[in-house]
Amino acid sequence: MANIAVIPARGGSKRIPRKNIKEFYGKPLIAYSIKAAIQSKCFDRIVVSTDDEEIAEISLKLGAEVPFMRDINLADDYTGTASVIKDTLNKLDDDSIEYACLIYATAPFLEPKYLMQGLEMLKESQNAHFTFSVTSYAFPIQRAVTLSETGQVKMINSEMLSLRSQDLEEAWHDAGQFYWGTKEAWQQALPIFSEHSLGVKLPRYLVQDIDTLEDWKTAELMYQAWRGL
Numbered sequence: 001m002a003n004i005a006v007i008p009a010r011g012g013s014k015r016i017p018r019k020n021i022k023e024f025y026g027k028p029l030i031a032y033s034i035k036a037a038i039q040s041k042c043f044d045r046i047v048v049s050t051d052d053e054e055i056a057e058i059s060l061k062l063g064a065e066v067p068f069m070r071d072i073n074l075a076d077d078y079t080g081t082a083s084v085i086k087d088t089l090n091k092l093d094d095d096s097i098e099y100a101c102l103i104y105a106t107a108p109f110l111e112p113k114y115l116m117q118g119l120e121m122l123k124e125s126q127n128a129h130f131t132f133s134v135t136s137y138a139f140p141i142q143r144a145v146t147l148s149e150t151g152q153v154k155m156i157n158s159e160m161l162s163l164r165s166q167d168l169e170e171a172w173h174d175a176g177q178f179y180w181g182t183k184e185a186w187q188q189a190l191p192i193f194s195e196h197s198l199g200v201k202l203p204r205y206l207v208q209d210i211d212t213l214e215d216w217k218t219a220e221l222m223y224q225a226w227r228g229l
Helices: 029-040 053-061 081-092 112-124 183-187 213-227
Strands: 002-008 045-049 097-103 130-136 145-147 153-155 172-182 197-201
Touching: 002 029, 002 081, 029 045, 029 053, 029 097, 029 112, 045 053, 045 081, 081 097, 081 183, 097 112, 097 183, 112 130, 112 172, 112 197, 172 183, 172 197
Parallel strands: 002 045, 002 097, 130 197
Antiparallel strands: 097 172, 130 172, 145 153
16 A cells, blocks of 8 residues: 655745745755655655646656646635645545645655654554644643733633643644645545544644744744754
8 A cells, every 4th residue: 555745835825925945945945845755755655736837847856746737726825735635636546545644845844753653643543534743832822812902901711810820731733744644534525623633743843834924034043043054
C-alpha cells in the first residue's frame, strides 16, 4: 500500500503575493515542505497541487510531482484544502493509496520526525481517521478578553477569574503544518476537528502561521534564532 503527500500551492495569494514561492532564507518557501516530506521517507509520492506554471516548474525541480494542473474552480480564495486533496486523490485514481498527508506549502519549521510520528499514530490507532499537528497556547485561553470599540475590557469566561492559572486546563490549537488521513476519510470529507483525530504535539517555537507580512517577518526572526543564522 502507498502513502502520498499533497502540497496545495495556488498562485493567487493576495496578502503576500506569490507567497508559496517567495524567497525565505535563500529558498522558495515551498522548498521547506517538499524537503521535509522527502527526508521523512514516509511517502511513495509527493504531489504538488497548483494552478500556476511557475510553482509547478519550481516544485518539479525540488523533487515533487505535478501530475496535473489544478482546475481553476479549485484555486479561488474560498476553496478549502480538504477539497483540494480530495480532488487530487480522485484524479490520481490509485487503488494502492492507503494514507494521504496534506502538507502546507508555508511550513518552513516542518520537521520530518513529526510527519513520521503522525503516520505511526494513525496506523496504530483503532478508530482515528486523522492525525495533525497541534501546539499549546502560550497563555490560558480561559482568561481571554474582548475589547469594545472604546477599549472596554470584558472577560469571555468571567467565572474563570477566581481560578489559579495552574488549575486551568491546557488548551491546544491547530499548528497549520500537516494533516494525515486515511484515503477513505479524505474522500468522504469527514471532519478533521473531531474525536476521531489525534494531535501530534509540536513545540511553540516551531509554529508560526504565515498569512500576513507581519507573520512573514515573525517567521524570519524565529527561523533565524532557531537555525542560529
